[in-house]
Amino acid sequence: MTDAFDLAVVGAGIVGLAHAAAAHERGLRVVVVERAAAIVGASVRNFGHACITAQSGPARDYAERSRELWLRYASRAGFWARESGTLVVARAADELAVLEQWASGEPGVTLLGAEQLADRVPVVGTVGGAFLPRDLQVDPREAAPALARYLASEGVEFRWRTAALGVTDGVLHTARGPIRAEHVVIAVGHDVDHLYPDIAERAGVVRCGLDMLLVEPGALRTPLAAPVLTGWSLLRYSGFAATPAATALRERLSTQHPDLYALDLNQMYTQRPDGTLVVGDTHYRGVTVAPFQPEASFQALADVTRELFGLTALPVRERWQGVYASAPEPFLIAAPAEGVRIVSVTTGIGMTTGLGLGEAVVAELMQT
Numbered sequence: 001m002t003d004a005f006d007l008a009v010v011g012a013g014i015v016g017l018a019h020a021a022a023a024h025e026r027g028l029r030v031v032v033v034e035r036a037a038a039i040v041g042a043s044v045r046n047f048g049h050a051c052i053t054a055q056s057g058p059a060r061d062y063a064e065r066s067r068e069l070w071l072r073y074a075s076r077a078g079f080w081a082r083e084s085g086t087l088v089v090a091r092a093a094d095e096l097a098v099l100e101q102w103a104s105g106e107p108g109v110t111l112l113g114a115e116q117l118a119d120r121v122p123v124v125g126t127v128g129g130a131f132l133p134r135d136l137q138v139d140p141r142e143a144a145p146a147l148a149r150y151l152a153s154e155g156v157e158f159r160w161r162t163a164a165l166g167v168t169d170g171v172l173h174t175a176r177g178p179i180r181a182e183h184v185v186i187a188v189g190h191d192v193d194h195l196y197p198d199i200a201e202r203a204g205v206v207r208c209g210l211d212m213l214l215v216e217p218g219a220l221r222t223p224l225a226a227p228v229l230t231g232w233s234l235l236r237y238s239g240f241a242a243t244p245a246a247t248a249l250r251e252r253l254s255t256q257h258p259d260l261y262a263l264d265l266n267q268m269y270t271q272r273p274d275g276t277l278v279v280g281d282t283h284y285r286g287v288t289v290a291p292f293q294p295e296a297s298f299q300a301l302a303d304v305t306r307e308l309f310g311l312t313a314l315p316v317r318e319r320w321q322g323v324y325a326s327a328p329e330p331f332l333i334a335a336p337a338e339g340v341r342i343v344s345v346t347t348g349i350g351m352t353t354g355l356g357l358g359e360a361v362v363a364e365l366m367q368t
Contacts, residue, residue, distance in 0.1 A: 005031045005157075007362070008172045008181035010164040010195075012036075013043040014144050014350050016187035018358025020156050021073065021147070026366065030156045031181070032148075035163040039144045042189055044349060045212065045322035046132030047270045047278050048140035049227045050352045051086060053106060053132040054237035055272055059330050059349060070136055070143075073355075077150035079143050080273050084226040086135040087112075087121050088233065089308075090128050094252055095231035096243040099130045100335060106239075108133055113352040121228055122221040124310040137227055137337035139272050140351070164188075166195060167340050183365050186342045187358075189350075190325035192332065193287075198343055203332050205346060209289035210281040215305075216315040217275025224271040230308065232260070232267040238330075260304070263297060267304050276317060279305050285326050293321055324348050333361065341365060 006028035011014045018034060023030045048068060051076055052063040071307045074081035090096040103109040110131045112120070117129040152158050163175040164186070172179040186195060190207045193200035234240040254261040264283035271277050302314045325332070327346035331353075334342040343361055345353060 003031070003179055005029045005037050005179065006183065007031075007365075008033060008179050008184045009187060010172070010185065011187035011188065011189065012039055012148055012158065012160075013041050013189060014147075014354040015189070015345055015358060016185070017144060017147050018069075018152065018355045019185045019187060019343070020151055020361055021069075021355070022359040022362035024154060024156050024307045026362070031179060031303070032151075032156060032158045033164050033172065034158065034160050035164050037140070037161050039127060039148060042322055042324040043144040044141050045320060046140045046351055047227065047268065047280065048143065048272070048351065049086070049268070049270050050136035050138070051227075051229075051349070052135050052352060053086070053109065054239040055104060055349065056238040056242060057330075057354065059238065059347075059353050062353035062356035062360065063349075063354045065359060066353055067134065067136055069355035069359065070138065072094045073147055073150065074138065074143075075328065077146045079138065079146035080141070080206060081136060084135065085138045085317040086132040086229060087117070087226045088130045088132065088229045089117065089121065089123050089126055089231075090130075091125050091231060092252070093127065095234060096128045096241055097244050098234045098249055099128070101243040101245050102240050103130055110122060112188070122310075123228070123308050131226075135227065137270060138351070142274075164195065167337065170339065183339045184341075185365075186340070188343055190323060192325065192342055192344055196334070196336060198332050199336060199342060203327050203329065203334070203346075205325050205327045205332060205344065206287050207289040208283055208285045208324050208326035208348065210283060210324075211293055211301065212278065212280035212320055212322055213298060213301055213316050214318040215277040215279055216317050218312065219277060219313075219315055220309055223275065224269060224277070227270040228268060230267040232265045236266045241309065260293070260300060263300060265300070265304070267308070269305075280323070289321075289323055291321065293319075324350065339365070
């Protein structure tokens with residue numbers, strides 16, 4: 001072994017890149033090992049939405065720090081990012097009640113009346129909503145690859161098409177030979193069970209599959225100035241879901257829309273710089289996620305989108321399956337050996353929290 005690094009990172013998704021970036025900021029020698037030839041996982045298949053304000057607990061802390069880091073790296077790496085905030089659309093009184101209860105503890109959030117909301121987003125049938133000013137948006141297909149290119153230009157070494165086989169005594173074993181490293185971070189998302197099955201099983205890590213759509217530019221009457229969340233989103237993000245009013249909302253949606261509730265729907269939208277609209281998403285979980293996606297799921301996404309925006313047609317360009325790690329706790333941070341950390345975001349908020357999480361883990365590893 002001729003190579004020696006301060007930190008070896010396994011996985012070039014946004015969580016792995018976060019650790020590489022944090023270590024590079026400290027002046028450390030870093031190598032990133034990635035089994036694929038490019039970034040093709042959850043980090044490019046999502047909404048590109050940093051939903052900061054709706055988080056709670058440690059996730060909120062990581063998200064707030066991630067906000068600063070997203071803006072820093074967007075400037076340095078030259079990728080698109082906007083301080084768009086988020087618009088939350090309420091179409092029923094119980095949805096508005098959740099927003100009102102939650103906003104009482106969030107002084108920066110603005111509650112909107114129906115007319116105010118209609119002036120900002122082209123939806124129909126609203127009773128009000130909220131604007132979350134601190135949320136960010138990036139292009140999911142551009143941001144992580146651009147960050148990887150930037151880190152490579154700064155001296156971080158990337159070894160693509162290189163599978164990790166395990167870690168022993170300060171050596172990361174790979175399909176292309178051993179790498180000596182003082183510290184190792186395993187950031188492979190839902191595939192943590194490939195290297196550490198016992199740890200994954202104890203933490204309850206499974207795979208969460210998603211169905212998502214990309215709609216052609218010009219489908220909406222006016223472009224979206226910010227990501228849009230709906231009443232279904234209020235059941236998913238921890239800040240909203242913790243309100244007393246969320247219980248009644250869940251009961252109503254599950255009763256009135258059992259088919260959509262069974263899909264574990266998060267009806268939300270982001271618009272990319274080229275005008276295409278990201279639509280999603282459904283959720284289904286298992287140790288193995290079947291690659292076969294039922295057309296009924298995509299049809300349901302299209303139906304609720306046409307109804308929300310008052311559209312007669314929805315020109316779909318692409319449809320795809322996302323996969324991310326899911327577990328009872330929002331984060332998996334484990335230390336299987338001295339100097340080794342396993343890190344996964346297990347609630348689908350990697351883009352929101354990953355950069356801040358990586359910085360915190362690197363600080364703990366380096367004991368500073």
